[in-house]
Amino acid sequence: MHGTHVTPTVSRRHFILTAATAAGGFMIGIGAPRAAHAGTVPAQPWNDDNGYAPNEIDAWIAIDPDDSILIRYQRSEMGQGSMTALPMMITEELQCDWSKVRIEYASANRNIREKKVYGAMFSHGSQSVRASQKMMQQVGASARERLIAAAAARWNVPASECSAAQSVVTHKPSGQSLRYGELAADAAKITLSAEPAIKTPAQFTFIPRPLPRVDVVHKTDGSAKFGMDAQVPGMVFAAITACPVPGGKLKSVDESVLAGAPGILKVVKLDNAVAVVATDTYWRAKRALSRLQPEWDTGEAGKVDSEQLSKMYRAALDEPMQTARNDGNVDQAFSGGAKTFEAIYETPYLSHSPMEPMNATVNLQPDRLDVWVGTQDAGEALEAAAKASGLQPEQVYVHNGFIGGGFGRRDANDEVKQAIAIAKAVQRPVKLVWTREEDTRQDKFRPHAVVAFKAATGPDGLPTAWSMRVVTSSILASVGVKLPPGKIEPQTVAGLADNGYNVPNMRVQSLVKNTHLPVWFWRAPGVNQHTFAIESFLDEMAVANGIDPYQMRRKLLANKPDWLKVLDAAAEKGDWGKPLPQGSGRGIAICTDCDSLCAEVAEVTVKPDGQVKVNRVTVALDTRYMVNPLTIAEQAEGSVIYNLSAALYGKITIKDGAAVQGNFDTYRMVRLAEAPKIDVYLMPSGGKVWGGAGEPATPPIAAAVANAIFAATGKRLRSLPISDHDLSSGSA
Amino acid sequence: MITIQVNGSPRQIDLEPDTPLLWVLRDVIGLTGTKFGCGIAQCGACTVHIDGKPMRSCSVPIGALNGAKVTTIEGLSPDNSHPVQRAWIAEDVPQCGYCQSGQIMAAAAFLKEFPSPTDADIDANITNICRCGTYERLRRAIHRAADMMKA
Numbered sequence: 001m002h003g004t005h006v007t008p009t010v011s012r013r014h015f016i017l018t019a020a021t022a023a024g025g026f027m028i029g030i031g032a033p034r035a036a037h038a039g040t041v042p043a044q045p046w047n048d049d050n051g052y053a054p055n056e057i058d059a060w061i062a063i064d065p066d067d068s069i070l071i072r073y074q075r076s077e078m079g080q081g082s083m084t085a086l087p088m089m090i091t092e093e094l095q096c097d098w099s100k101v102r103i104e105y106a107s108a109n110r111n112i113r114e115k116k117v118y119g120a121m122f123s124h125g126s127q128s129v130r131a132s133q134k135m136m137q138q139v140g141a142s143a144r145e146r147l148i149a150a151a152a153a154r155w156n157v158p159a160s161e162c163s164a165a166q167s168v169v170t171h172k173p174s175g176q177s178l179r180y181g182e183l184a185a186d187a188a189k190i191t192l193s194a195e196p197a198i199k200t201p202a203q204f205t206f207i208p209r210p211l212p213r214v215d216v217v218h219k220t221d222g223s224a225k226f227g228m229d230a231q232v233p234g235m236v237f238a239a240i241t242a243c244p245v246p247g248g249k250l251k252s253v254d255e256s257v258l259a260g261a262p263g264i265l266k267v268v269k270l271d272n273a274v275a276v277v278a279t280d281t282y283w284r285a286k287r288a289l290s291r292l293q294p295e296w297d298t299g300e301a302g303k304v305d306s307e308q309l310s311k312m313y314r315a316a317l318d319e320p321m322q323t324a325r326n327d328g329n330v331d332q333a334f335s336g337g338a339k340t341f342e343a344i345y346e347t348p349y350l351s352h353s354p355m356e357p358m359n360a361t362v363n364l365q366p367d368r369l370d371v372w373v374g375t376q377d378a379g380e381a382l383e384a385a386a387k388a389s390g391l392q393p394e395q396v397y398v399h400n401g402f403i404g405g406g407f408g409r410r411d412a413n414d415e416v417k418q419a420i421a422i423a424k425a426v427q428r429p430v431k432l433v434w435t436r437e438e439d440t441r442q443d444k445f446r447p448h449a450v451v452a453f454k455a456a457t458g459p460d461g462l463p464t465a466w467s468m469r470v471v472t473s474s475i476l477a478s479v480g481v482k483l484p485p486g487k488i489e490p491q492t493v494a495g496l497a498d499n500g501y502n503v504p505n506m507r508v509q510s511l512v513k514n515t516h517l518p519v520w521f522w523r524a525p526g527v528n529q530h531t532f533a534i535e536s537f538l539d540e541m542a543v544a545n546g547i548d549p550y551q552m553r554r555k556l557l558a559n560k561p562d563w564l565k566v567l568d569a570a571a572e573k574g575d576w577g578k579p580l581p582q583g584s585g586r587g588i589a590i591c592t593d594c595d596s597l598c599a600e601v602a603e604v605t606v607k608p609d610g611q612v613k614v615n616r617v618t619v620a621l622d623t624r625y626m627v628n629p630l631t632i633a634e635q636a637e638g639s640v641i642y643n644l645s646a647a648l649y650g651k652i653t654i655k656d657g658a659a660v661q662g663n664f665d666t667y668r669m670v671r672l673a674e675a676p677k678i679d680v681y682l683m684p685s686g687g688k689v690w691g692g693a694g695e696p697a698t699p700p701i702a703a704a705v706a707n708a709i710f711a712a713t714g715k716r717l718r719s720l721p722i723s724d725h726d727l728s729s730g731s732a
Numbered sequence: 733m734i735t736i737q738v739n740g741s742p743r744q745i746d747l748e749p750d751t752p753l754l755w756v757l758r759d760v761i762g763l764t765g766t767k768f769g770c771g772i773a774q775c776g777a778c779t780v781h782i783d784g785k786p787m788r789s790c791s792v793p794i795g796a797l798n799g800a801k802v803t804t805i806e807g808l809s810p811d812n813s814h815p816v817q818r819a820w821i822a823e824d825v826p827q828c829g830y831c832q833s834g835q836i837m838a839a840a841a842f843l844k845e846f847p848s849p850t851d852a853d854i855d856a857n858i859t860n861i862c863r864c865g866t867y868e869r870l871r872r873a874i875h876r877a878a879d880m881m882k883a
Binding site: 080217219220223224225281283355356357403435640664671677678 | 752
């Protein structure tokens with residue numbers, strides 16, 4: 001049976017979720033019926049005005065006389081489902097009727113004007129739910145108590161005799177009741193003397209609950225508005241090409257080839273890019289742009305290629321490094337080890353490649369700037385737009401759309417700045433759209449990394465000493481964040497320094513070597529590639545010492561019950577150890593990411609011609625707590641596919657300083673026929689922190705597949721992508 | 733001047749004949765449900781029906797379409813009630829949703845040809861890219877839609 005399964009380890013209500021039969025759909029077991037009704041969101045999720053609504057109780061909640069409830073959502077919906085989950089957390093505390101909830105984006109402009117009333121607006125680091133949880137609960141609880149206070153005042157009774165449920169306040173002794181819609185105006189005037197306590201997870205009655213996402217209906221009829229779909233009266237269309245070598249400048253461009261071309265408004269030269277603006281269609285701008293042959297000043301960077309970078313990184317493995325973790329005495333322990341292992345693992349640059357190419361639409365007026373963009377951080381987009389336009393932040397309005405995939409890419413604002421520069425040049429509202437090729441090549445890539453391992457194993461075959469040394473480039477440097485001296489960049493050692501294994505002598509170090517290529521957060525930054533390295537290398541040791549790879553991990557995690565739980569679940573549900581036909585194999589891998597734990601088992605068949613088919617993946621995921629198990633499961637499935645594309649095919653090659661790959665014909669993605677069956681087991685273990693859901697299932701798949709390929713073929717893959725390796729039978 | 737029917741309404745298009753249908757739909761007519769993903773018929777986000785056949789509109793020049801009937805996601809049903817749409821909602825398929833108009837249009841056309849599809853039929857014919865990785869739910873939704881259409 002394939003689909004989603006929830007193990008009720010922490011939930012007060014026991015429910016079992018299985019999806020999966022050909023008939024499909026969620027069959028909910030005990031306690032949590034699927035709501036036949038649902039909250040809603042408008043197809044155009046942004047607010048066109050200043051971000052106010054009638055009948056507001058506060059900046060978050062408005063309740064109309066007919067009991068319909070508006071809840072503002074301050075993060076970014078890019079498919080991860082937090083537009084559903086965050087209002088669900090408010091609903092939990094507000095004790096309101098979910099079927100009457102409608103949702104819209106909070107205004108980044110209002111956030112500026114009202115002293116960050118919405119707090120941080122970003123969605124990255126799998127933080128939308130876990131970083132908002134207390135705030136969402138407090139917002140809901142506060143509004144609920146004000147509604148209760150309003151009712152108590154109306155009846156002249158103590159508030160302690162009143163309770164709220166399903167959008168109704170009831171006075172228990174008299175049986176009187178009032179609807180939220182009848183109380184909202186009074187509640188809006190009430191200030192509580194103290195904020196109410198928020199519920200503990202054990203007190204939840206509404207969450208966790210598998211609810212359909214509020215945005216799904218608009219994503220099935222074409223009505224959902226993405227940034228790409230913004231339509232502004234009088235707008236013109238821009239296509240752009242930036243210097244293919246990052247850091248390079250525009251030297252010159254001969255515009256005369258476009259002289260007299262119909263519908264072309266202007267060629268706009270930027271410092272490092274050239275754009276063509278057309279009056280009627282984007283395609284006209286794109287086609288005209290392709291006729292230009294800009295000359296670029298690329299400097300020394302224009303001579304760099306992948307091979308040099310790889311050599312440079314490998315050579316740097318012997319240089320002094322910063323130390324992230326140093327347990328015991330690794331150097332001493334090596335001398336006593338029965339057996340030593342050494343290997344170098346390498347992972348390439350990757351593009352994020354969201355389905356919606358980067359784009360931004362701007363309307364720049366003397367005293368107001370409107371920006372329509374799918375952004376992972378409307379607050380940052382607003383600040384960047386203010387700076388680029390020269391207007392005050394209070395004069396800038398960012399209208400966040402549904403986001404056609406983020407994966408970490410959509411918070412750099414490069415497209416926003418370009419669109420503003422073009423708008424300044426043409427004095428018209430402009431929609432700027434990147435081509436797919438531009439989106440790939442002008443990405444800020446997942447860093448290239450080289451990891452050198454050295455380990456010693458004792459008489460029992462388990463590692464006694466383990467050194468991990470990384471050379472990679474700095475994401476934070478690309479962002480513009482300077483770390484204090486001596487502080488190590490967490491992403492350079494993520495997935496390594498935080499491994500769960502009980503090895504007495506362990507040292508994790510890294511060295512940053514920056515190149516001209518900007519690098520960025522890519523779903524599960526650092527962890528996504530380092531997990532491939534560490535989990536493959538552990539497999540090497542297990543196999544060489546005659547220990548089953550799953551059992552090796554069990555032994556090294558013996559003192560970590562939460563790690564063991566996901567590991568065991570993945571192994572058991574993934575049929576670990578059961579016979580497979582010749583040419584097939586299973587691999588296992590585990591990681592921690594965003595305070596969650598995830599183990600995966602992949603079952604792979606390698607055909608005699610070397611083609612790899614991943615048949616089935618079993619995911620065991622512990623996010624500690626859950627709001628909406630349905631969307632968590634979807635994120636786990638999506639994470640597997642996202643990193644499977646990378647593991648099988650993903651590589652940005654650098655030639656003459658520029659990315660070679662451009663469109664999906666050269667930057668290949670997993671399609672439906674290649675997609676494995678995925679079983680997801682959700683097993684929240686509770687505890688002090690909430691874990692993230694959008695990223696943690698991303699990292700393990702690459703190692704799980706590579707280890708499965710080893711099991712099937714005896715070939716150990718120490719670099720990605722897998723498609724770079726000849727796996728045909730008879731090959732070395 | 734080229735005349736096409738879009739979702740049942742005649743449209744006169746006064747553009748160069750090599751303009752791809754995608755940009756006529758999005759930028760001229762204002763139907764933004766059909767999406768731009770790659771521009772080279774690789775990803776399928778721009779899939780529409782032309783005279784009932786699924787086509788990747790980024791690579792279909794408008795000049796080839798005089799008199800053609802075009803159906804976009806907005807015209808698949810008046811109220812999100814096409815079995816494929818209902819199946820997509822029931823299986824909670826979309827994540828970011830950007831590719832889903834194309835996926836749905838591809839599936840709707842596919843099911844006309846394969847009313848009782850096997851998984852192998854789906855593998856061979858549904859080739860649109862989804863970066864969110866909704867493939868398994870999408871597969872279940874296609875089977876569900878096939879069942880609905882028979883019921």
